[in-house]
Amino acid sequence: MSLTIEVYPRVHMGLISMHEGGPRRNGGLGFSIAAPSALLKFEPADDFSLIDNRKVPMGEPERRAVLARLRLVSGRFPFRSSVSITIEGDMPTHFGMGSGTAIRLACLEGAFLSEGLTYNSADVVMASGRGGTSGVGISTYFSGGFVFDLGIASEKAAGFHPSSRGNVMSLPLLLKQTNLPRWPLGICIPRACKPKSQAEEIEFFASSAPIDACSSYEAAYAAVFGVLTSVLEQDYEAFTSAINLMQGTKWKRLEAEQYGSGLERARSSLRRLGADCVGMSSLGPALYFFAPGERLQEINDLQAELDCEVLLTTPNNSGRKVVEHQC
Template sequence: MKAGTSVLTVKIEINPRVHIGLISMHAGAPRKNGGLGFAVEGPTASIKTTSAPDLGVFDRRPKPMREREIERLRDQLEQIKQQLDLPSAATFEIAGGFLTHCGMGSGTAIKLACIEGLLEINHRTTGRKELIRLSGRGGTSGVGISTYFDGGFAFDLGVVGGKSDHFVPSSIGAADTLPLQLHRQSLPDWPLGLCLPRKCEPKTQEEEIEFFRRATPLPSVKSYEAAYVAVFQVLASLMEQDYRSFCQAISAIQESEWKRLERAEYAPHVDHTDKALRELGVDCVGMSSLGPLLYFFASSETLERVRAHSEQLDADIFLTVPNNSGRRMTSI
């Protein structure tokens, strides 16, 4: 960096997303993947990007990424800097309670925030599609990229290419085209909680890839069943803002084949925790993405009761609300 150059800092606050489920996971279909989910307020993380002579990534969270994951992110950001011929490098400091590898969508949100921060300190403007392309995300489901920018509920129809029986997680599922978004809306202000069972060990990227390899493709009828629940139950109940029907839909999606296989990865702990939450009076329980994070909707009084029982549940409990605005950026 040249002498006299001002140091610029940009801070981006990101939110978790709940991924309700993937849909088209069978071979030979005109489109594959597709998904639905929504953003929540917390726990959040902040990514502080500061101009610097050399590029560095520092994860200050209590539970940081693994060192090889940090190195991979650093290498990707360095490649973007060189590809776009950006004059300034940067340091990226990640802080907050937003957890990694548990179903909150941190990988997509952190990477997009780092890229946005890098472009911002270099006074480089670009559109969403280019940011997403640079991130390499969105090939499996468009929920994470949609909620990063806008929050709310998102439903997409995946990408063309279903005739291939090769399915991979979002961490490596880059696509030439973005998933086709069917619907987006603000989520009603329904209180909810997040539950992370302590006995469930989160999956590594390699374990996620292996799960997709052995679990796919599904029989086509299983995708049809998931699509019916996703459209006629989850989507319809949200469009009508029918809380009771929405809770019934979340319960129904847990019985779909893909979600059943995901939940089975954490047997019996997830099912035991699910049962305990229901006994405490919650209205529905679902598992986000490949888990092990559970999400549940209930009255405010019931949510507080769940939080008070966190030790009996042997789980970390976060009470939150929907986020309908997406990430927040400020210059420091």
Template sequence: MLTAPRLSRESTASTSTRCGPAVTNISIEIFPRIHMGLVSMHADGPRQNGGIGFAVDGPSAQLHMTRSPYFTLDDTRSTPISVAETEAIASRVNSAVQVLNLPYGVAVSISGGMMTHHGMGSGTAIRLACLEGLLAANNIATTSEQLVKLSGRGGTSGIGICSYFAGGFVFDLGISRLNADGFLPSSHAVGPRAPLLLKRLDLPNWSMGICIPANCHAKTQAEELEFFQRTTPLDAASAFEAAYVSLFGVTAAALEQDYRAFCSGIDAMQRTTWKSLERLEYGENLRSVDNRLREIGVDCVGMSSLGPLLYFFGSAPVLEAVRNEFGNRVSIVRPRNEGRRILRC
């Protein structure tokens, strides 16, 4: 458990808007997001990054937060965040305390089955939840835009920040190339403004599952950074293909609620250059699981973000057959069209 420097309880309120008595306890449940792919990863385009993705209803994590004179974080999950990541969250929380002149910090305890560094988007969701709990503990009214700015997230993709607040399917257009500082993963990219949202919509209640392949080492933040540095920028044609598949394939299918076309779009995304490079990081171990899922009868398979999480759609009997074969490496889930859940305030 990391403890941040103690905050002064005598500090006075800033110009922030207050909204009644401060709560002493708040619990926020966060949910995974599937990041289907980044789009504009070539040099000299008008915009950079951009992507498509959607929220799912599990496995979730719960952040139990209590008003405190200082910030602490205790992650009891089986795959907790690293010390460096905890320190990064502490830095953001303490910065918010200083900028807003808050009298209280927050003590955070994380539990649940949502995994870190497996393609679920836990880093963004945890950071946003910690800040939301901090402001609630200080009875500060805020907006999603202000929370995102305080978090420093969203510099690469808007999928995680949008799905945190609203769930659903998201297509964002990334950031202006003029505001970009090279090609960086979200853990290292801090832009002056959030990615431009093109479309957010509800997905039908299609049955799907997620799988964590065995023997696929989850990437650390340092390894994610090295991957971006090694593989970018792509050629323009690769970005054009990804944009076409994302818009005319996946997003059009989501708008029309066309299940077969949506699955075809997912499979087509796996063949785009950027997603192919991400998948190659895991070699035969991931490819064999993908092949076996298709042999059992799923309708499509994709890899979320830099993996190694695989997501797939299929009928209920097929999904049950997958779970029988892969056991606790598989979770049967559904698209989630709502954001985080505030359990107690």
């Protein structure tokens, strides 16, 4: 039996509790989108191997880390053989769209399926080592939609780290997961902004966290009374206003400031061309923006003028797709 798993990006709208002394740490909100996706192909093999054929593949350290995780997990579960994995597709690495988490989860789930093992989503997540910073990526991987999580208890958190270094002693507490209305949106990647490496992401957290408590409270207010309520009420105008409000919160400002004027020019241009809101996903530099369909197409037609790569997409409310094939 061989199989394929198609995985989808997630937009991470922001981390919330990034101060010391609170009862919980991190927490976040975001949603899954339908493109650009990646396709992982699994074949039986004598040893684990991973080939990443994407235009923007993972780096060699990340590739080795995935293989090391697969070998570690195979020693803890009754694995009889291994798999070779090939990755295709357009989902890029290190642009803030959650490819690292999605691909690691898919590699492990594919290995479990290839072995015919019984598992649940928590087994895959705990085996992956992801989810120590935010529960958005681990939740949208399986089910898509919009996710709001409350992070983890502070006594179980070891410092402030990106997802690649989070210490998973317990999974984030999921507050709400629901479908996101299929409001049209686009992804914009400014060509002037170089994506951050895993080492640069770690350094950013080390130099920027913790922030003051009042700034965390401001982000929590915008997230709950702005984003979450507008999703539940399916209120597009309130939703886009809340996204714009989130961009002014301290942690999100610190994330955006890494890219200087290049990102701000792209964001201002999108607003000038009629986007109702523009946000940066995770640590960027990918921007997401919502607008009526005809306006999105106009922006897409002007991507050369914007000096950006633009992709039009929609929310994904169904999570990854698994297809098994008889050899």
